[in-house]
Amino acid sequence: MEIQEAKELVIKAGKEVVASGLIARTWGNISCRIDDTRFVITPSGRAYEDLTPDEIVLVSMEDLAYDGDVKPSSEKGIHAEAYKLRPEVNFVIHTHQMQASVISALGYDINTVDEESAAIIGSNVPMASYGLPGTGKLRAGVVAAIKRSDSKAVIMAHHGALCMGESYEDAFAVASRLETVCENYICKKYSELTGAVATGLETVYSYIADKFANAKFADAPKFTACNSAREGSVFNISAVNGDGSIVRIDIQSGDLVEGESAPDCAELHRAIYKKRADVNYIVHNQSPEAMAVSKTNKVMKPLLDDFAQLVGVTVRNAVFNPNNTLKTSKKVVKALKGRNGVLVANNGALCVAGSEYDATAVEMVMEKGCKTEIGNKLFGTGKAINPIETRLMRFIYLKKYSKQAKK
Numbered sequence: 401m402e403i404q405e406a407k408e409l410v411i412k413a414g415k416e417v418v419a420s421g422l423i424a425r426t427w428g429n430i431s432c433r434i435d436d437t438r439f440v441i442t443p444s445g446r447a448y449e450d451l452t453p454d455e456i457v458l459v460s461m462e463d464l465a466y467d468g469d470v471k472p473s474s475e476k477g478i479h480a481e482a483y484k485l486r487p488e489v490n491f492v493i494h495t496h497q498m499q500a501s502v503i504s505a506l507g508y509d510i511n512t513v514d515e516e517s518a519a520i521i522g523s524n525v526p527m528a529s530y531g532l533p534g535t536g537k538l539r540a541g542v543v544a545a546i547k548r549s550d551s552k553a554v555i556m557a558h559h560g561a562l563c564m565g566e567s568y569e570d571a572f573a574v575a576s577r578l579e580t581v582c583e584n585y586i587c588k589k590y591s592e593l594t595g596a597v598a599t600g601l602e603t604v605y606s607y608i609a610d611k612f613a614n615a616k617f618a619d620a621p622k623f624t625a626c627n628s629a630r631e632g633s634v635f636n637i638s639a640v641n642g643d644g645s646i647v648r649i650d651i652q653s654g655d656l657v658e659g660e661s662a663p664d665c666a667e668l669h670r671a672i673y674k675k676r677a678d679v680n681y682i683v684h685n686q687s688p689e690a691m692a693v694s695k696t697n698k699v700m701k702p703l704l705d706d707f708a709q710l711v712g713v714t715v716r717n718a719v720f721n722p723n724n725t726l727k728t729s730k731k732v733v734k735a736l737k738g739r740n741g742v743l744v745a746n747n748g749a750l751c752v753a754g755s756e757y758d759a760t761a762v763e764m765v766m767e768k769g770c771k772t773e774i775g776n777k778l779f780g781t782g783k784a785i786n787p788i789e790t791r792l793m794r795f796i797y798l799k800k801y802s803k804q805a806k807k
Contacts (some may be wrong), residue, residue, distance in 0.1 A: 401432065401433065401434055403433075403434055403440065403491070404723040404731065405457060405471055405710065406433075406434055406440045406456075407440050408432060408453060409432055409449050409491075409568055410430050410431065410432050410440055410441070410442060410451075410456050410532055411448075411452070411453065411456065412713075413430050413432075413443060413491070413493070413568045413572070414448035414449075414451055415429055415448060415449060415503055416572070417430065417448070417493060417495070417572065417575070417588060418448045418449060418574075418690075419437070419578065421497075421498075422493070422495045422497045422498070422575050422576070422579070423448065423493075423495050423497070424496075424764060425447060425761055426445050426446055426448070427475035427495075427560075427640070427706065428493070428494045428495045428496055428667075429441060429442045429475050429476075429479070429494045430448075430492070430493050430494070431444050431459075431479040431490075431491070431492045432491050432492075432568070433450070433483050433489070433490040433491070433649075434458070434492065434571070436461075436487075437459060437461050437462065437482055438459065438460060438461060438478060439458075439480070439515050439719075440456050440457060440458050440459070440470045441456070441457055441459055441476055442455075442457075442472075442473055443455050443456070443457055443470050443471060443472060443473065444457065444472065444473050444474055445491050446739075447788075448611075449579065452552040455470050457470055457471070457472035457576055458594070459472050459479075459480070459484060460475050461480045461483055461484055461599060462488065464476055464477055464482075465628035472533035473494075473537075475494055475533070476535065477536075477539045477658075478494065478538070478539050478542050478562065479492045479494070480566055480712075481523065481542065481543050481546070482542075482546065482562065485543065485546050485547065485582040486546065486564060488566055489564040489565065489566065490565070490566055490567060491510045491564070491565050491568045491570065491571040492562065492563070492571060493562075493563045493569055493571045493572065493574075493575050494559050494560065494561070494562050494563075494566075495563065496558050496561075496706060496768075497558070497561055497575065497578070497579055498562065498579065498771060499579045499582035499771075500560060500561040500577075500578050500579065500580065500584045501554075501559075501561075501704055501768055501771075501772060502557055502586065502702070502768075502771050502772045502774075503555055503557055503559055503582045503585060503671070503775065504527070504556060504557055504558055504559055504561070504587075504772075505557070505595050505703035505704065505775065505776055505782040505783075506527075506558065506673065506775065506776070506779050506781050506782050507527065507557065507630045507781055507782060507783065508527055508781065509524055509525060509526050509527050509549075509555075510524060510527075510555070510581065510582070510585055511512055511524045511526040512585070512588070512790065513525065513581055514581075515553050515582060517581050520552075520562055520577045520578060521551055521552050521553050521574055521577055521581065522549065522550055522551035522552055522553070522743075523550075523551075524549060524551055524552050524732055525549075525550055525554070525555055525578065525581065525775070526545040526546075526548060526549040526554055527545065527552050527554075527555050527557055528541040528542045528544065528545035528554050528555065528556045529544065529545075530555060530556075530557035530558050530785070532557070532594075532705070532789055532792070532793065533559070533705055533793070538556070538559070540776055541557070541606075542554055542556060542562060544657070545594070545669075546725060552564045552565060552570075552571075552574045553574050553575075553578045555578075556702060556766065558704055558705055558785050559704070559705055559706075559723050560704075561575070561578055561613060563578060568740050572698060573742050575763050577642040580805050583601065584667065585603065586598075586605065586775060586778065587600075587601070589778055589779055590604045590778065591608060593600055593778070594607065594791060599731065601688075601689075601771075602688045602760065603688050604774065604778060605688045605691075605692040605774055606688075606692065607778075608692050608693075608696070608774045608777050609691070609692035609693075609695045609696060609762065611777075612695075612696040612777055613695050614695070614696055614697075614698070615694055616719065616745070617694065617695050617696065617697075617698075617717060617745035617746055618695040618696075618746055619721070620719045620720075620721070620744075620745035620746035620747065621721050621722060621723065621746070621747065622665045622746060622747060623668075623697045623747060624637065624639050624642075624663045624664050624665055624683040624723040625638055625640040625641065625663050625664045625665075625747070626638060626639050626640060626663050626666075626669065626682075626684055626688050627647075627681075627682060627684055628669045628681070628682045628683050629637060629756065630651070630673055630679060630680040630681070631648075631681070631707050633650060633652065633674055634648050634649060634651060634653055634657050635648070635649055635651055636648050637649065637662070637663060637664060637665075637666055640684055641687065644787075645755045646659065647659030647660075647661070647662055647663065647666070647668075648656075648740060649662055649666055649670060651670055651673045651674055652701075653675050654666075654667065654670055661742065664722035664725075665684075665722065667725035667726065667729050668725065668728075668729045668732060668750075669682055670672055670729075671729035671732070671733050671740050672732075672733055672736065672750075672752060675733045676733075678754055679752045679753065680752065680754050680755060680757035681723040681753055681754070681755060681756045681758075682751070683745075683749055683750070683751045683752075683753050683758065683760065683762070683763045684748060684749075684750055684751075685748050685749045685751055685763050685766060685767060685807070686747065686748035687748065687767050687770070687802075689767060689770040689771045689774055690743075690748040690749045690767060690770045691746075691747075692770070693743060693749075693770040693773050693774065693775060694717060694743045694744060694745055694746055694747060694748050694749060695745070695746055696777075697717050697743060697773065698716070699715070699716055699717065699790050700714065700715040700716075700717075700743065700769065700770075700773055701712050701714055701787075701790075702714070702784055702785050702790045703769065703772045703773065703776055703782055703784055703785065703786035704765075704768065704785075705789075705790075706768075706770055707710040707765050707766075707768070707769040707772075707787060707795055708785060708789075708790035708793045708794055709739050709797035710740060710761060710762050710765045710792050710797070711737065711739065711741040711751075711762055711765055711766055711769060712739030712740060712741060713738075713739075713787065713790045713791050713794050714739075714740075715741050715742060715743060715749075715766075716736075717724065717735070717737035717742075717743035717744075717745055718732045718734070718735040718742060718743070718744060719729045719731065719744075720730060720745070720747065722734050724748065732744060732750070736741070736750070736752065737753075738755055740752055740762045741762055745796040749763075749770070751763040768794060777805050
């Protein structure tokens with residue numbers, strides 16, 4: 401394939417894969433084979449929606465050399481190995497897709513693939529052993545998984561998936577079908593345990609919430625879910641499922657600046673802004689998976705590496721009582737220390753960051769982390785990532801991100 405044509409196909413694929421929900425923000429990477437010695441790949445840390453052909457990088461399969469100032473994806477070595485091991489493969493998509501990520505924490509292959517899916521992916525989906533992102537260990541694990549299976553998909557432990565195809569359309573079909581295979585695998589396990597048929601994943605979430613409920617957390621008081629944003633010395637707060645009306649509150653005094661009355665969680669948001677100068681946005685997630693986990697866990701340990709990076713090396717669960725806001729707000733703030741997310745008992749999760757864009761990213765990863773925690777409780781086989789590795793990932797991510805913010 402001509403280089404320019406391949407670059408344009410990668411850009412087209414990036415937009416379509418983002419639109420499908422298989423890739424978000426700058427996570428994952430996409431490549432296209434040029435010939436037996438070269439491929440083009442997406443750059444490191446750039447959003448797919450705005451990519452130009454000049455930003456798609458030509459890379460040598462043999463030594464991973466490239467020209468120019470644009471850095472290719474740090475996982476370029478994995479793509480190179482896929483092309484070398486599979487001569488028929490011309491397109492590779494690496495995703496952090498939702499259901500495959502859930503399965504990635506379980507620690508073993510999927511060996512039961514339905515006939516229709518097997519025609520697209522293969523009869524099994526191998527699990528590649530874990531390695532830190534961008535490392536030779538991660539690459540070696542993927543290579544071993546590709547070698548021991550004829551599958552077009554590889555699940556990368558605690559990380560995501562690698563999907564290969566003869567064309568972009570083929571690779572995209574593999575990635576899409578992999579989500580179906582993983583979801584079916586989760587629902588099958590639920591049926592084995594309960595004897596009932598799961599009508600969807602929310603059935604599984606409810607089952608886990610009931611089975612693993614901790615009385616202290618599951619019976620915690622409910623309060624209004626609100627999102628908020630700092631604006632100088634005040635913050636604007638509005639109910640997630642409200643009429644869109646905004647209340648403005650002074651951060652230091654707690655006085656109402658604008659609006660008829662403050663929501664019952666206002667003191668909680670104010671306490672976070674007072675304590676955390678780095679936080680400008682708070683997003684309250686009450687997805688079924690976040691609600692389920694908030695009823696069960698005292699501490700979530702990272703089962704996914706992007707969770708360790710964006711959310712924290714652990715995520716704690718704290719009770720907030722709208723009838724005792726001062727004391728319980730302090731407990732939530734304490735649980736949030738050094739983290740970008742906290743579970744609030746029986747109320748889902750609060751996700752915080754310096755910008756709305758980043759708070760939304762934390763929310764996405766928190767939601768995926770909660771799905772993975774539920775999968776782990778359902779199967780009972782997963783182990784959290786080594787604490788030393790989670791701290792290293794968190795440190796590197798924050799250091800790298802702070803440097804980017806200064807540019």
